[in-house]
Amino acid sequence: MAAITTAFSAELETFHHDDDDLLTAGLGLDGLRVMAPPAFADAARPTLSELRRRAIWSNWRGIADLVPGGGYGDLYGSTADVPGREFSAFARIDGARQPHRLLVQVPDDFDTGKRCVVVTASSGSRGIYGAIAVAGAWGLPKGCAVAYTDKGAGTDYFDLDAGKGIAADGTVATAGEAALAFAPDAPAGEATARGVAVKHAHSQDNPEADWGLHVRQAAEFALHALDKARPGEAPFTFDNTRIIAVGISNGGGAVLRAAELEGDWLDAVVAGEPNIDAEGGRSLYDYTTEAALLMPCALLDQTLAPLPAAAGSAASLGRCSRLRMAGLVEGDDAAAWVVDAHRRLNASGWSDEALKAGALSSGFDLWRAIAVTYASAYGRYGVGQHPCGFGFAVLNEPFSPRASSDAERATWWADGSGIPPGAGVGIVEMPTAVPDPTFGGLQCLRALWTGEGDAAHRVRAGVAEVRAAPPRAGLPVVVVHGTDDGLVPMAFSSQPYVAMAKAAGRDVRFWQVRNAQHFDAFLGLPDYAARYLPLLPYVYEALDRVEAHLDNGAPLPADAVIETTPRGGSR
Structure with missing residues (x-):
């Protein structure tokens, strides 16, 4: 396997114990279920721990069905208290104008016998914690390190009027005074440079074209972080460390794009409801x-x-x-x-x-x-x-743009979804x-x-530029998709991808889950709760089956149409 060549910058290491663990930032399941976000003591100047806790709360709430009685934490999933360290950095794809974020969580009880890394990419255009409910919830309690990438999108918005963006630690900083995750090529004061610049929209990098490389770089950063965290077991390499990739939605598409890359660096892939553009599908x-x-x-x-x-x-x-x-x-x-x-x-x-x-x-x-x-x-x-x-801007009540305040900017990194409207930023x-x-x-x-x-x-x-190719030959791949998905319909994405991969001779397994749609978080709405079931349990189960295959040669799951009964009974 080729040596790591990625250069990392703005590296940070933080410790998370007691009431500030890796998986829920000390909130636990009850805290994640609270409807209001964790408050900032000073609205305009939140602390680093306050920002992190709020970002983790926001990303759990945006992905998982946490409604009491819905089964999370009881029938499936975990919000275990996992102490450990986080390593974060910026990295770049060759030729990219802007950096992207990487984060690795290393639990204190990292399993040195298994030496496993779960690598993931944020769903949608979310920030760096955008897959914590997917990869973190499965990998951290098992003693695996978890590596994240925001795949060149994320919530690093830039205030064009004030000339301020988001620094490596999530705080707001003035351009030129700190390394920013996104600083657009649009000097403040120009007539067109007003409002808010959004990284996914304005980086000029078409990040989706490089999703697979983003995932690969996150895996490389995981090995780099493990060398620092566990020097007694170093070096960590692709040859002696297991790498499993998992993601949902855009993150699912990203791990499938990573599966195309040459080399034996990746051991298995699980993709849930992937946004993937394959021959025979629709973009x-x-x-x-x-x-x-x-x-x-x-x-x-x-x-x-x-x-x-x-x-x-x-x-x-x-x-x-x-x-x-x-x-x-x-x-x-x-x-x-x-x-x-x-x-x-x-x-x-x-x-x-x-x-x-x-x-x-x-x-x-x-x-x-x-x-x-x-x-x-x-x-x-x-x-x-x-x-x-x-364009994008903070809006008045009649939807006219206005300048943002310090308190509004302070919430962007934690509260944003990466695509306005949201976190106080709207479409103009x-x-x-x-x-x-x-x-x-x-x-x-x-x-x-x-x-x-x-x-x-x-x-x-x-x-x-974003059209998918078949995965590497011999790589175990499981695709999981809800038959009722209304955002990334299965007929446009997973079905043609699996057909393309199988036509190329690849062994891709496909689970089609009845009565599952795209947003588990929408199951908090009574109508959706009555008609649908969450998809995450099936993603976790696919990971369990892949792990058993890698551990002891258990067979990979067969293709299946999984019949289910919605919570409200038969439809």
Whole structure:
């Protein structure tokens, strides 16, 4: 195996014991269940431990179903008190404009006999703790080190008006006075350099193209950290240390991209609900922009009932009208437009199960949020260059941009999801006419996929850079996906990926879980709790089965469609 060549910078080492452990920062399961985030004693100047605790709380809450009675911590999963050390650093992909974050957690009871590392990547565009409920919850109680990467996205926002960003320790710092995780090429004071720069959107690196390399660098940093933490057992190398990769959503796509890389550095991969673009599937940008336009109207079709209240609003009727005016649906009245929007989504591959589960994504305006950020990322656009005129800023009540305060900036690293709106940062655009003020912007975003021109070609070229290849021959890979996933539909992602990999002769195992959708955290909503089950237990089970295979040669799990009963009974 080739020697480690990655250079790390801004390295930090911290110790976490007693009421500040690795897995929950001392909150435990009860503390993670509290609805309000852990408070800062001084809102504008939180301490490092306060920032870390809040970031861990936020990322647990965004990923896991922690509702009492839901089973987490009782039937599956762990929030064990795990003391240990954290090692963090910045690293770069060759040619990248911006660094990305790496973090390694080494438990005090690291199993020196097993010498295991669980490497992971954040789901969505989350910050460095964005997979703690996935990889940390499984690996740390087993005595494994856990290595994380934010894969070039994350919550390191930059205030363009104040010239301030996020330092290595999560605190706010002025550009030039500290090493920042993200400092865009847009000097404060320029006319277009106002508001908030978001790393995933404005790094100009198209980080998704390098997801596999980000995961590999996290594994390299784990070996580096273990040499420091356990010098008596050093050196730690890929030849003498087991590396298992796991991730969900974008993190699942990242570990599958890592599986492509040459060399025997990686021992197994488990990918949950992966956002992966494979031959025969559809790109995230394609189906997201389609859903952003058509789904609000299609969800009014009574054949899709029952749906959450967010799906049936007056705004949805306004969307139907705008679609008809633009020639995107057909029919003589609103009822016909609804049916036609539904028909068009079905014809392009959306199942009714995916549409029902996608209702909250539509109601929360998540499709537009994803499309705005990814259009900029795929096109490698900088601040003020978005081809559809979008930007980000802290907003007044009437949605006009304003400068952020010290207290607002202090929450970004801990509270953000990496894609606005959220953590006080919203989307800025020039609204079009009522009753659907976002329609013009959505048409522009969709045209970057379906249309012509320099901007469309630039965005599609970025999408082409993220196409997946088969995993390395002989590498154990298990893919787990919910059949009702409404954000990353299985038909667009896992199914074509598994088919492509098997056609190439790779031994990829595929679990399809009935009555599971994309967001375990949504199971706190009564409607979703009645209709769905969490996916995380099946991801943990797949990890257990892979571990048994590596430990004693137990057979890998067979392909399966896993029948389940939703919490509310039969559907």
